[in-house]
Amino acid sequence: MELVIINLLDGLVMGLLLFMLSSGLTLIFSMMGVLNFAHASFYMLGAYFGYQISQYVGFWPGLIIAPVLVGCGGALIERYGLRRVHKFGHVPELIFTFGLALLIEEVVQFIWGKSQMAYDEPAVLNFALFSIGGNEFPAYKVFMIFIAVGIFLVLLYILTRTRVGLVIQAALSYPDTVQNLGHNVPLVFMGVFGVGTALAGLAGVIAGPSLGTFPGMAFLLGSIVFVTIVVGGLGSLWGALLASLLIGWLLTFAASYNVHMSDVLTAIGFTPPEDMAEHFLRDLWTLTMPQIGPILPYILMVLILIVRPRGLMGKREV
Amino acid sequence: MTAIKSTDRAAAATSGSAVLKRFAPWIIAALFLLFLPVIFASGSALTIMNQMAITIVFALAYNMLLGQGGMLSFGHAVYMGLGGFFCVHLMNMVAAEEWFLPIPLLPLFGGIFGLAFAMVIGFFSTRRAGTVFAMISLGIGELIAACSIIIVVFFGGEEGISGDRTMGPEIFGLDFGSQIEVYYLTAAWLLVSAAAMYFYSRTPIGRLANAVRDNEERAEFLGYSQRYVRLISFCASGFFAGIAGGLFAINFEILTEENLNLVTSGTILLITFLGGVGFFIGPIIGAIFFTLLQTVLSLYTEIWQLYVGALFVLTVMFFPGGMSGLLFMHVRPYQLGKLNILFLPYLKTFLPATAAILGGVGFLEIAFHAKNASVGDQMMTLFWLTFDSHGLIPWLVCVLLAIVGGYLACRMAPLLRDAWDEANSLVAN
Secondary structure, X not given: OHHHHHHHHHHHHHHHHHHHHHHHHHHHHHHHOOOOOXXXXXXXXXXXXXXXXXXXXXXXXXXXXXXHHHHHHHHHHHHHHHHXXXXXXXXXXXXXXXXXXXXXXXXXXXXXXXXXXXXXXXXXXXXXEEEEOOEEEEHHHXXXXXXXXXXXXXXXXXXXXXXXXXXXXXXXXXXXXXXHOOOOXXXXXXXXXXXXXXXXXXXXXXXXXHHOEOOOHHHHHHHHHHHHHHHHOOOOHHHHHHHHHHXXXXXXXXXXXXXXXXXXXXXXXXXXXXXXXXXXXXXXXXXXHHHHHHHXXXXXXXXXXXXXXXXXXXXXXX | OHHHHHHHHHHHOOOHHHHHHHHHHHHHHHHHHHHHHHHOOOHHHHHHHHHHHHHHHHHHHHHHHHOOOOOOOOOOHHHHHHHHHHHHHHHHHHHHHOOOOOHHHHHHHHHHHHHHHHHHHHHHHOOOOHHHHHHHHHHHHHHHHHHHHHOHHHHOHHHOEEOOHHHOOOEOOEOOOOHHHHHHHHHHHHHHHHHHHHHHHOOHHHHHHHHHHHOHHXXXXXXXXHHHHHHHHHHHHHHHHHHHHHHHHHHHOEEOHHHOOHHHHHHHHHHHHHHOOOXXXXXXXXXXXXXXXXXXXXXXXXXXXXXXXXXXXXXXXXXXXXXXXXXXXXXXXXXXXXXXXXXXXXXHHHHHHHHHHHHXXXXXXXXXXXXXXXXXXXXXXXXXXXXXXXXXXXXXXXXHHHHHHHHHHHHHHHHHHHHHHHHHOOOOO
């Protein structure tokens, strides 16, 4: 039971982290129709910027400065890169963001090298807040939960209760009409792109110390984020939240419960083959839950796309 | 205009010389491939050429999707990789069971396996094009790459599986123990599959793929199911990717998880796009260029991938037609006989631009050396000059070169644009 609670909390941290990325990604997608392949790269940039700033002035200023820097960078890339490619169509746009992801990874390796950075959580939060059945739960993870929930509430408030949010929502569905009403839609797009990437950057700053800051972090999380927004339904914020939490828990529970496939198979009534070393199904018999954990999100995505192509909460079929 | 041209061609095709003209490029290509090892006979050159040939087949197969079908795949390495894995298993079985299956036929089986897998995946992934197709391909790619670690029986886990191509039955005394035999096998398959892909793109179904790419609704109104047209393109592409995988298996005799993962899929996208998706020859140019870059540039610099990444992003932004697009842009000025107008403006723009690029490259190289060289080893060699990477002067030279060159190139760009417009205008000067 204690393990369940710990896993629920850990999964919540993972899910909320995924949500910080997928929310920006899904907003950008529903607005511009472009899936930003480099979104996770901005998350990585956030972590590296946070690390670099923490070397000079400590963790806390980095929490503000790094996302702002990443957001500005994102806005500039939208203005001078993406908008240029936009006229060629959606596929070149996707290729552009893919190239950007490659380039950012190379640049990061060029500046910071290939090894993991010593980016640590601040000393203030480096203690166990509480323990459940002997498992200690670090204060930093609670901090991550609070930041993510806070960001979600602020985002929800801005999108549904303020004038800016109304313009954004209107621009999602009827950009031409909003433009004709006198709003600067390209500026709105640039703003949303900037805020989306800044959110990814913030996720990077807070995830860097706990998940590790290394050049592969973008590709590691990036494809999971795509899976998340496809599962949640492209363009749906609530869907992104639901899918993020679902996948966060899926990953955490799969990693911590060491269920052996052989036990499951014998429970169903199969008998293990005599010649285990030679049998052609031996991989099925030796399979364990932590092994298949990382591929569960992809299986989920393929199933969703076959059974319900518009995703869990999506309004239109993808 | 094109309609008139094609009827002309149809009428002319009846005469013998037109047939010769039509097949001339293929005959020239065959002769070229035949005599290439005479010029480049060294072992490393053969290795590079083999790799090039495999990459060309793969890139052409990829372009059947991206260029001709308008489908962007982030997981196409799967079909090549699976074809390759299947071929290695087949190779081992031929050796163990002494089946009479000549090694040169292996890629065909790789292709069939790629085709079978593409049929399964394509069944649900080709429902939509664009972003959704791209996402599904990414998901499938990651799924198979992750599975390759788990399913040890087929994929061999972390170390992959290896085979021995010399164990097959000998035909005409060939056992493919030497590089040159493998080269001619690969070259023959390259020629056959390139020709097959070219003539496929000229069949009605190849043309329909273009129609669906350009306007899927209109194609539906004409009575063609966009989904089946896409599925057929996808399967054909999977087939040729599988052939490339089979060639890879024969050449390298080992396949690992690396052949399936996102890096390989991304690289083939990069190669195809750099070469240009708009023309049949584009991926060929891209594959040759990239393989050279990969083998030659990596000898000189450790940060070659940074350059490739930058080149890729710049290509997407400024030359979406890629290298072949750039090349074919000059056909019209050539036909108008105005290519000479462009010569001087090109020189004026490209000289400072080259200087700027050299300055930028120098800056990056010096920065990389200054940061990563071992302590005490401050001397570096760049462009045949040896100097101290911690000194101020090399930095200054590079920055100056980059700024001045960049400024001059920007100043000259309008001149080039005017000259370009003039070279493309029908009005005689």
